[in-house]
Amino acid sequence: MAKRNIKEEAKELNEGMAQLASEIPGVMKGFNEVHHAATADGALSTKEKELIALGIAxxxxxxxCIVAHVGSALQAGATREEIMEALGVAIMMSGGPGVAYSVEAMEVLEGLTQ
Incomplete structure (x- = not known):
C-alpha cells in the first residue's frame, strides 16, 4: 500500500474548506456553527463526540471525514486505544466496509502521530 502524506491531506482539506467559505460564506458559517455546537462539551465531552463522529465517518x-475526525479526536485528547475502540464499534455497525475504512483511519492516526 502506498504511503499517504496524511498531514498534507489534512492541510488540503482545510484549504478546500477555506475556499468553500469564501465561495459560499453563509453555508459554511452555518456548518461551522453546527459543528461547534455539536462538539462542545456537554453531557458528552468533546473527545467522546469526536470519537462518535469518527465512528460515523x-x-x-x-x-x-476520517482525516478530520481522527485529527479532532487527537486534539480533544483521545488516545490511540480510545480511537481503536471507536473503530471497533464502527466495524460492528458497518461490517466489512467498516474494516476497510478502519484500516484507513488507522493509517491516518499513524500519519498524524508520527
Missing amino acids: VAVRCSH
Whole structure:
C-alpha cells in the first residue's frame, strides 16, 4: 500500500474548506456553527463526540471525514486505544466496509502521530 502524506491531506482539506467559505460564506458559517455546537462539551465531552463522529465517518465511508475526525479526536485528547475502540464499534455497525475504512483511519492516526 502506498504511503499517504496524511498531514498534507489534512492541510488540503482545510484549504478546500477555506475556499468553500469564501465561495459560499453563509453555508459554511452555518456548518461551522453546527459543528461547534455539536462538539462542545456537554453531557458528552468533546473527545467522546469526536470519537462518535469518527465512528460515523468510517460507517458512511467518508475518507475526508476520517482525516478530520481522527485529527479532532487527537486534539480533544483521545488516545490511540480510545480511537481503536471507536473503530471497533464502527466495524460492528458497518461490517466489512467498516474494516476497510478502519484500516484507513488507522493509517491516518499513524500519519498524524508520527
